[in-house]
Amino acid sequence: MKIGIVGLPQVGKTTVFRLATGQHEAPAGQAGPEGAQAVVRIPDPRLTALARMHPGKKLVPATASFVDSPPLTRGAGKGEGVGSAVLTALRQADALLHVVRDFEEARIPHVEGSLDPARDIGLLATEFLLADLDVAEKRILRIEEALRKGRKDQNPRELAVLRRSAEALQAERPLRDLDFPPAEERLLRGFQFLTAKPLLLLVNIGEEDLGKEEAILGGLRSLAGPRVALLALAAKTELEVARLDPEDAAAFRRDLGLDVPGAERLLRSASGLLGLLTFFTVGDEEVRAWTLRRGASALEAAGTIHTDFAKGFIKAEVVPFAALAEAGSLAGAKKKGILRLEGKDYPVVDGDVITVRFSV
Numbered sequence: 001m002k003i004g005i006v007g008l009p010q011v012g013k014t015t016v017f018r019l020a021t022g023q024h025e026a027p028a029g030q031a032g033p034e035g036a037q038a039v040v041r042i043p044d045p046r047l048t049a050l051a052r053m054h055p056g057k058k059l060v061p062a063t064a065s066f067v068d069s070p071p072l073t074r075g076a077g078k079g080e081g082v083g084s085a086v087l088t089a090l091r092q093a094d095a096l097l098h099v100v101r102d103f104e105e106a107r108i109p110h111v112e113g114s115l116d117p118a119r120d121i122g123l124l125a126t127e128f129l130l131a132d133l134d135v136a137e138k139r140i141l142r143i144e145e146a147l148r149k150g151r152k153d154q155n156p157r158e159l160a161v162l163r164r165s166a167e168a169l170q171a172e173r174p175l176r177d178l179d180f181p182p183a184e185e186r187l188l189r190g191f192q193f194l195t196a197k198p199l200l201l202l203v204n205i206g207e208e209d210l211g212k213e214e215a216i217l218g219g220l221r222s223l224a225g226p227r228v229a230l231l232a233l234a235a236k237t238e239l240e241v242a243r244l245d246p247e248d249a250a251a252f253r254r255d256l257g258l259d260v261p262g263a264e265r266l267l268r269s270a271s272g273l274l275g276l277l278t279f280f281t282v283g284d285e286e287v288r289a290w291t292l293r294r295g296a297s298a299l300e301a302a303g304t305i306h307t308d309f310a311k312g313f314i315k316a317e318v319v320p321f322a323a324l325a326e327a328g329s330l331a332g333a334k335k336k337g338i339l340r341l342e343g344k345d346y347p348v349v350d351g352d353v354i355t356v357r358f359s360v
């Protein structure tokens with residue numbers, strides 16, 4: 001999964017990027033509108049256990065990547081300033097993480113002149129809507145023109161999807177709020193609309209507000225929804241603590257009441273928001289964790305591992321992690337006869353250990 005960190009200038013985007021990626025000293029400079037990117041390993045105690053059960057095999061965790069995007073400001077969605085190139089680059093992301101400033105700091109003026117998280121959330125939401133509307137309208141015009149010229153190769157479904165999208169966007173409704181049938185959903189995904197992406201609103205609070213997260217988020221709850229999550233984090237404090245050696249960090253966490261490290265809370269929120277599950281493979285050389293969309297099939301799991309596995313898919317041998325752990329190893333589970341044979345439509349369950357049988 002790829003998560004694009006976005007926000008107004010000086011709100012803590014780079015601080016969150018450093019925290020999320022464990023690159024605590026990463027430079028603040030960004031390379032062009034795409035921003036800086038880093039890959040993080042997603043820790044999973046089940047994978048550690050699997051590696052212990054299969055000595056000699058390499059442990060390969062699932063990964064997520066974060067992008068530290070350059071700042072967005074008013075007008076970006078209408079193509080003003082560098083913001084429009086930033087928005088275009090963000091279309092590659094699977095989810096957006098909007099860092100919203102809610103910390104007082106006299107030395108750092110807020111670009112909008114005052115501290116108002118709800119306003120800032122609305123401000124960027126508008127820029128995303130405008131950018132998507134621009135994409136939809138341009139595409140509609142192109143299809144209509146092709147139809148006028150009598151071209152028969154246009155997909156009428158595409159025009160219908162785009163018109164419905166443009167209508168929603170004009171009414172200031174993000175596309176993630178619409179329900180499309182699966183085939184149209186796939187078409188829509190091809191356009192990489194920003195307002196169709198899951199959104200994590202990260203309210204960056206000051207250290208003095210630790211412990212008041214619930215109250216702070218309370219006023220913003222109405223902005224959350226099925227594919228919009230809210231999280232309050234004191235990014236700067238979390239980063240300072242993360243830089244300490246483990247013993248000092250633990251002591252500080254206890255003092256500040258930060259029981260779950262910020263980076264972990266972030267990853268958990270993001271994968272929950274994206275509706276991801278984890279499955280595992282135990283191969284000849286490595287034990288490995290993979291992420292997959294919830295509801296995805298055994299065939300999609302095979303394709304995640306290797307396109308050849310999907311092409312030549314025969315069956316998947318499946319055993320839940322807990323059952324494998326009880327048997328002691330994959331070989332042990334096989335001996336006990338607890339591997340199930342599943343077909344390509346089998347919906348993968350979080351924690352499944354999967355061996356794909358395929359022909360070349």
Ligand SMILES: Nc1nc2c(ncn2[C@@H]2O[C@H](COP(=O)(O)OP(=O)(O)O)[C@@H](O)[C@H]2O)c(=O)[nH]1
Nearest residue numbers: 009010011012013014015103105205206235236
């Ligand atoms: N006081 C305070 N300062 C913060 C906090 N989060 C970030 N900052 C500071 O705000 C400035 C901008 O942060 P940065 O992460 O570079 O923001 P970006 O421009 O959005 O990437 C830096 O000086 C940070 O140290 C916070 O929670 N409290």
Ligand SMILES: [Mg+2]
Nearest residue numbers: 013014015028
């Ligand atoms: Mg920055």
